[in-house]
Amino acid sequence: MSVLLGPKLALARAAGALSQLRGGGATSVPGKVLMRLQPDAVGLLGSRLVGGSVLISATNGKTTTAAMAAAILEREGVRLVHNRAGANMAGGIASTLLAAAHGRDAIDGELGLFEVDELWLAQLAAQLRPRALLLGNLFRDQLDRYGELETIADSWAGAVRDVLGGDARLVLNADDPVVADLGRERAGAAGDGAAAAGSAQGGSGPVYFGVEDDSLALPHMAHAADAKHCRNCGAPYLFDAVYLGHLGHYRCPSCGQARPEPTVLATDVRLEGVRAARFTLHTPSGKAEVALPLPGLYNVYNALAAAALAHALEVPLAGIVAGLESTRAAFGRAESVMIGAPEHPRELRILLVKNPAGANEVLRTLALEQGEHDLLGVLNDNIADGRDVSWIWDADFELLAGRLRRVTCSGTRAAELAVRLKYAGFEPERIHVQPELAVALSAAQADAPPGGAPLYALPTYTAMLALRELLSAGGQTQSALS
Amino acid sequence: MSTLRVCALYPDLMNIYADRGNLLVLERRCAWRGIGFRLTPCGLGEPLDGEVHDLFYLGGGQDRDQRLCAEDLIATKSEALHAAATRSAVILGVCGGYQLLGRSYELGPGEQLPGVELLAVRTVREDAPRLIGNIAIEVSFGGAGKGVLAGFENHGGRTHLGTDQAPLGRVLKGHGNDGRSGFEGARSGNTIGTYLHGPLLPKNIWFADWLIATALGIHVAELAPLDDALEDQAHSGALHAAGI
Numbered sequence: 001m002s003v004l005l006g007p008k009l010a011l012a013r014a015a016g017a018l019s020q021l022r023g024g025g026a027t028s029v030p031g032k033v034l035m036r037l038q039p040d041a042v043g044l045l046g047s048r049l050v051g052g053s054v055l056i057s058a059t060n061g062k063t064t065t066a067a068m069a070a071a072i073l074e075r076e077g078v079r080l081v082h083n084r085a086g087a088n089m090a091g092g093i094a095s096t097l098l099a100a101a102h103g104r105d106a107i108d109g110e111l112g113l114f115e116v117d118e119l120w121l122a123q124l125a126a127q128l129r130p131r132a133l134l135l136g137n138l139f140r141d142q143l144d145r146y147g148e149l150e151t152i153a154d155s156w157a158g159a160v161r162d163v164l165g166g167d168a169r170l171v172l173n174a175d176d177p178v179v180a181d182l183g184r185e186r187a188g189a190a191g192d193g194a195a196a197a198g199s200a201q202g203g204s205g206p207v208y209f210g211v212e213d214d215s216l217a218l219p220h221m222a223h224a225a226d227a228k229h230c231r232n233c234g235a236p237y238l239f240d241a242v243y244l245g246h247l248g249h250y251r252c253p254s255c256g257q258a259r260p261e262p263t264v265l266a267t268d269v270r271l272e273g274v275r276a277a278r279f280t281l282h283t284p285s286g287k288a289e290v291a292l293p294l295p296g297l298y299n300v301y302n303a304l305a306a307a308a309l310a311h312a313l314e315v316p317l318a319g320i321v322a323g324l325e326s327t328r329a330a331f332g333r334a335e336s337v338m339i340g341a342p343e344h345p346r347e348l349r350i351l352l353v354k355n356p357a358g359a360n361e362v363l364r365t366l367a368l369e370q371g372e373h374d375l376l377g378v379l380n381d382n383i384a385d386g387r388d389v390s391w392i393w394d395a396d397f398e399l400l401a402g403r404l405r406r407v408t409c410s411g412t413r414a415a416e417l418a419v420r421l422k423y424a425g426f427e428p429e430r431i432h433v434q435p436e437l438a439v440a441l442s443a444a445q446a447d448a449p450p451g452g453a454p455l456y457a458l459p460t461y462t463a464m465l466a467l468r469e470l471l472s473a474g475g476q477t478q479s480a481l482s
Numbered sequence: 483m484s485t486l487r488v489c490a491l492y493p494d495l496m497n498i499y500a501d502r503g504n505l506l507v508l509e510r511r512c513a514w515r516g517i518g519f520r521l522t523p524c525g526l527g528e529p530l531d532g533e534v535h536d537l538f539y540l541g542g543g544q545d546r547d548q549r550l551c552a553e554d555l556i557a558t559k560s561e562a563l564h565a566a567a568t569r570s571a572v573i574l575g576v577c578g579g580y581q582l583l584g585r586s587y588e589l590g591p592g593e594q595l596p597g598v599e600l601l602a603v604r605t606v607r608e609d610a611p612r613l614i615g616n617i618a619i620e621v622s623f624g625g626a627g628k629g630v631l632a633g634f635e636n637h638g639g640r641t642h643l644g645t646d647q648a649p650l651g652r653v654l655k656g657h658g659n660d661g662r663s664g665f666e667g668a669r670s671g672n673t674i675g676t677y678l679h680g681p682l683l684p685k686n687i688w689f690a691d692w693l694i695a696t697a698l699g700i701h702v703a704e705l706a707p708l709d710d711a712l713e714d715q716a717h718s719g720a721l722h723a724a725g726i
Contacts, residue, residue, distance in 0.1 A: 144614050144636050148544045388634045390680050393503030415715035419684050422712055423506050
């Protein structure tokens with residue numbers, strides 16, 4: 001097989017190089033070419049990894065969770081093949097494998113760590129036969145591309161049932177009813193005691209993670225919450241606590257289905273504005289304090305997910321904590337960049353927003369910071385953002401009403417964002433519309449408040465890429481952009 | 483001072499395309515004009531009083547939720563809605579809500595959701611790609627003249643108008659009811675169904691005002707003018723996205 005594969009790898013690499021010469025730069029090009037030549041290339045190249053592969057999927061937090069897992073595993077000396085830049089469909093993962101492969105059957109790395117797009121998970125899992133699968137959350141997202149949440153849940157259930165080997169580890173968010181339900185059958189197969197007894201190594205029952213901190217519970221469920229009905233019987237869940245979107249402590253009054261007891265959990269969570277979060281991490285091996293250099297409860301969930309995965313891969317607790325504490329912000333996720341003239345530097349903090357649940361967490365985190373803020377909102381409606389911009393009306397921008405000094409709205413649907421903010425209660429005279437991103441950035445920069453408060457950028461996905469490119473081209477930011 | 487009394491049907495289930503935005507626009511535009519605003523949610527199993535609301539809103543939902551609401555509408559709310567329609571209250575159904583205002587929605591072989599039959603339309607889910615994308619339609623409201631509505635559509639069902647059923651408008655860009663007829667939505671008196679979400683009202687502010695005025699029983703010219711510079715830009719942006 002590899003005799004035939006060799007020339008195809010070379011051809012795909014050449015196509016990638018050509019695309020880069022033409023300024024394409026898309027990381028998925030060589031992989032796409034390779035898959036055209038050899039549809040099962042991902043499986044073939046993946047089988048070169050002696051440690052197998054680990055897959056991570058979720059609506060929100062894939063890239064950050066994978067970055068945290070990589071930080072943990074690399075400290076343990078595990079050599080990874082990892083789609084770090086977030087190209088998470090088949091082409092991107094094929095490209096990542098292609099870049100690491102060499103010779104007839106060699107590859108640079110022992111373990112594949114791949115974040116995977118929700119819709120591609122079943123297909124890629126079938127090829128890669130992962131030794132561990134981490135499923136983090138499911139929120140409504142880009143309905144024009146992903147369709148209904150139930151459709152994705154069904155496809156994930158199929159992957160867990162049909163593809164995941166009996167000895168593979170399944171890591172699930174106990175607080176997300178739709179995700180936790182995916183472990184129902186495997187938990188039964190492993191015997192009732194396995195998960196509850198807290199032995200992640202004993203048996204192949206799922207490893208559940210979750211938050212247990214009543215001080216974080218929200219007064220009511222967010223408007224845009226999904227998954228309010230039991231997947232088992234259809235009755236509405238009762239929530240004893242809601243932490244984030246529909247994540248929380250729930251039970252079904254009709255069939256008795258309830259949140260599984262997590263073995264990896266966070267207690268005593270302390271959110272420190274837009275910079276950091278602290279919590280006590282519990283695993284079956286013990287408990288430890290974690291000082292996470294990333295903000296918000298959503299990143300605590302990402303850290304728990306990465307910790308549960310690392311625990312399932314038998315990384316000791318000290319290694320998990322050290323890895324989490326050394327994590328750096330992933331591409332455009334709470335990234336910090338210095339902008340402006342050297343004598344008047346200003347911090348620009350980039351907080352990716354792409355769906356209501358993710359945006360709400362960013363807004364909630366921003367609201368923790370004192371004072372009035374300057375905001376640069378960039379709303380694009382390209383395919384990768386979702387053509388449908390309805391979602392901004394499900395995000396709770398009201399959280400920042402009365403808290404903003406200046407708002408610059410940019411992107412292909414700049415005015416739509418401006419209208420959203422106006423109806424959220426922002427004063428219209430503080431809202432500036434400038435679709436052109438470069439102009440919007442300079443305008444926001446020119447009108448800086450005394451004292452150099454940070455500028456918060458809330459871009460959608462393609463807007464985030466454009467913003468980073470603009471900052472890199474400006475030259476003043478290389479040190480901050482990794 | 484007059485008050486616009488709005489009833490949101492199943493706001494916790496039928497809200498998938500940011501239907502909250504439509505309700506928020508009605509609320510704020512009333513408040514800015516000193517018009518009172520009262521929002522009453524009416525959910526599964528709750529009785530509906532058709533006499534105490536001026537405008538009824540029904541949004542879109544996932545299949546499972548839409549099934550639950552279809553049964554409940556017939557069982558507990560159909561009569562009140564018909565009474566409201568008879569006295570010319572405004573009834574607006576968007577996407578899934580539009581489908582439920584019709585006669586029936588055939589989800590597949592052997593599965594048909596009944597509708598409340600306020601609009602003479604029938605919806606059938608075809609084994610074909612969903613109709614997804616930006617859309618612009620031209621509508622005519624007699625005295626109020628012609629106007630353009632822009633939004634986003636995303637529906638698997640194809641809706642067919644009954645012989646005497648008027649559409650809401652004519653498709654300028656996009657798919658519309660069935661991707662073929664060139665018609666979008668349906669309208670009988672003040673009962674309106676449409677596939678346009680995005681949401682609909684923030685980017686079609688003239689239509690939001692038409693709904694407010696009609697529900698209050700006044701002419702739209704009697705509403706105090708507002709500064710709609712941002713809303714007008716959003717309308718242009720939505721038209722541009724649809725290719726106009």
